[in-house]
Amino acid sequence: MNDGGVTRVDCHVKVLDDAIVERAKRVGLDAIVYAPHFTRLPDIRERAAAYSSDELLVVPGREVFTGSWHERKHVLALGLEEPVPDFIPLEAAMAEFERQGAAVLAPHPEFATVSLTRSDVRHYAETIDAVEIFNPKHLPWHNRQARELADDLDIPPFTSSYAHLHNTVGAASTAFQVAIDTEADLLDALEEGAARRIVYENGLERARTTARELAHLCYENTWKKADRLFLSGLEPTHPRHIAYDGRFDDVAVY
Template sequence: MTFRIDCHVKVLSDRVVERAKQAGLDAIVYAPHFTRLPEIRERAAAYSSEDLLVIPAREVFTGTWRNRRHVLALGLEEPVPDFIPFESAMAEFDRQDATVLVPHPDFANVSLDEDDLRTYAETIDAIEIFNPRHFPPDNRRARELADDLSMPPFTSSYAHLPRSVGVAHTAFDAPIESEADLLTALEDGIARRVVYDNGFDRWATTAAELGHLVYENTWKKVDRLFLSGTEPTHPQHIAYDGRFDDVAVY
């Protein structure tokens, strides 16, 4: 028996849950942008059911907006803000013994490159080898990195839009019935298959998601969301008790 998990979605609603069930998924990993961990956990719990497990996670934006690395962390016990140095974030994940996944490796200015992957090989638990936002050369490069570094693979829909959920998933050869089960499967390198549709639906998803990407990377939105110091995942927000004030990049 295999358990099918979309390992990274950005949206969560009744429509998303229905879409996930239609795609035959057993679980999704919910990691919205710029949302604090307690809120993510609360929403994940509200939408979880016997039919679909929703697992909370954080995709942390490290570094500055123009030169950032995204890291997907599961199993966090304490919140970690965005816009702190990459090295500081990785040290915090180590301290919390979090499960660390690498989305869209070596892509543009938002990803870990080969040097980063080699440096933090002991911390990283899996690397994404297919992302429907990417074109074939990007996904080939990701697979090459995983193979060269002998890192376990995963895939996801990376859905920012409900229609994208389930277009790619990771099928584990082990029961995944809780958050703890998934963390164990990822950390122990449990056998899995990367499954995705490479037909019309995949390319329609790519087009729609890339259109959304253009919107979310406008400077006006960045300025409004992150640089005031009062947003939920800003490192100087009161919720972090000053722990990250000295490393905030904004």
């Protein structure tokens, strides 16, 4: 799967189908982390397993939306054994990740209104295993800010395509200097701070990728979509959904 002990991982993609798998292989990825919005962990695991192979490892993940829609903070967790819903307080989500021994990543820190702040990352520095220092949705100063944050707090970096669109997959990847053939291998690499390089596109193609993904972000963050998706209480990752057996009712934001 990997070349000479180096494993290229796109640590966060939102879409997964045959075309995604073919693109990932074509651009030289060895693994991707599949973490779609508003999808329960068992469904993510099932789909990841269906598309995983000896040529491309697909690792399931959950990007949990903590807090309310207007003040939500995204946290990416890998290695969860039990589902964690969206729209519970950050402290409740972090406690659950720690209880389950999950690998915890801080995607796009301090970006827009959907991210962990510097203060959040500092507070949970012992729990967070990696901070994203490059994201195709970022403008250059966002990436510089994220890199400074990771350096200041001495937390290992990672990057991802954060692909919501097919053509973005592989636009950025983390090249771990270890062999990663299983989900457990990736968790170990993250939790043990394995050596890595940050790889990403630059120039005109990067600008095009940023423009496409930012346009998609504008749609994704509309209140109309939010209301339709989860505030009705029917969304699978709503904390009051029957699937969670009432475990998060006392901390549900909605």
